[in-house]
Amino acid sequence: MRILFITGGSPATVFALAPLASAARLAGHRVLVASPEDMTPYVTGTGLPAVSVTDATMRRFMFEDRAGRPLGIPADPQERIRFNGEGFGRLAAATLPALRALCADWGPELVVGGSLCYAAPLFAHELGVPWVRHTWDLGEPPEMDAGAASELAAELAAAGLDALPVPRLWVDICPPGLRAPELAPGPRQSMRFVPYNLRRPMEPWMLRPAGRPRVCVTAGSRVAGQDEVAELTELARTVEGLDGELVVAAPQELAAQLGRAVPGVRAGWFALDSLLATCDLIVHHGGGQTAMTALHAGVPQLLVPTIPKMLPPCRRIADRGAGLVLPEGDRSTTAIAAAAAELLADPAYRARAAEVAAEIAAQPGPARVVAELEALAGEANGRPAR
Incomplete structure (x- = not known):
């Protein structure tokens, strides 16, 4: 099975997805990780194959609109959260063309996107393949989704959508006892958090x-x-x-x-x-x-x-x-x-x-969650997914 993982614009968003991506690769699946260009060294540093989908940085997406005009940070904390979601929406819009070009040579059968990787649901919808949403940490506030949906209104309309699609599955690395009381929609599969990082020799x-x-x-x-x-x-x-x-x-x-x-x-x-x-x-x-x-x-x-x-x-x-x-x-x-x-x-x-x-x-390890991804893709394809 070909699985595309999509990261955000910071090292933490790479390290969060690396355990499941590595487990899928070790299980024999073909894995590719799409990320902004400045994050590709972090992807390859974890031993995973990477492809760049934009040469712009997360700072640019957060503090400039699509026309390159500077944006100021709102003073109100709740407006700041929505503002952050809009920045991730701009990241998604910028990466969609490269993802579509990638599909001409490497069409995924399953897309796994980080919590705020809004290109993942749009791209998976275009391809007609399942989309899995993977938490990065202890969770993100729902206002982030609202900000991203507002920023991506044109892309959603072009895809015939009036809202962001609900994932077929959440892979949630936050321990159940620390999850927010109100969770975004979609079935959840707990997975053990496994720390990943770039290494240097131990002293x-x-x-x-x-x-x-x-x-x-x-x-x-x-x-x-x-x-x-x-x-x-x-x-x-x-x-x-x-x-x-x-x-x-x-x-x-x-x-x-x-x-x-x-x-x-x-x-x-x-x-x-x-x-x-x-x-x-x-x-x-x-x-x-x-x-x-x-x-x-x-x-x-x-x-x-x-x-x-x-x-x-x-x-x-x-x-x-x-x-x-x-x-x-x-x-x-x-x-x-x-x-x-x-x-x-x-x-x-x-x-x-x-x-x-x-x-x-006590949570299930990444290898066990790979089996859930296989079942999900197999159900979508009507055949075993290997």
Whole structure:
């Protein structure tokens, strides 16, 4: 069976789909991953075949309209969520021509798209093949879909649709106990979250406990601009005052700069699942893959979300007792340091995080979910799918 996976415009959207795509490939299926050009190195870095479907970046789709005019971020948090959905709608519209051209040489029998990959339902509808929607993390707010549908009104009308199609199946990597109370329509198949990342050689210190609390600070895999670097540096300095060992996970090219700004810190590109095995706390921006990796490791989290859509999933983690969340307006250095100290001192947070890790481990693995994809495609084709 030929399966097309479609990612978004950030490394996290690649890593989220890699376990299922890899399992399908190992099961003997022909797998291809379509992504923006700047994401193809992340796809190939996971060992999967990649094809570029646009040379534009996610930043451009988010902050420019289709005519290239700049767009401002809405001040209202709910409008900001819809605004984000519109950006993903523009990404979908830009990738459809390349996907259609690809089909001339490589027609998929099944399309798997990430949570906000709106090209997937449109392209699958055109081909008449099943579409599977794959969550990236703890879920996305429904207003994202509304924003994308608005942006894609012309494409939906051209396809004879008055709304985004409902997927034949959701593959959901969010542990059931942390899912939003209201889920988007479509049947769900739980799948165990498996951390994926680009790798660099392990160092001996990563394999052993530090002898004192080890705290990881990160702002995700795409920290680049000076403002983002300054925010990460300030966060690291705040946590540095704790009686522990500080590790800053960031792009490798920033390691030297972070080392000068926070003397003695270990900084660079660390695969989080390997690093967190010996960490006692992670302080981060609320990114979905980062949060899921920490949950998988059973490590308490101090969540400092930077985008409104991240706040509800972060609050669910805090409500479960596996971490604390600091909303905007309550992020002074004193508040961050106090919250981090509380998480390190109270073993209940580690216990609750371990409960979530056990819940993740109990979910069906990617290989079992591949069998569900085979059944879905076989039903559509009227024959066994191999």
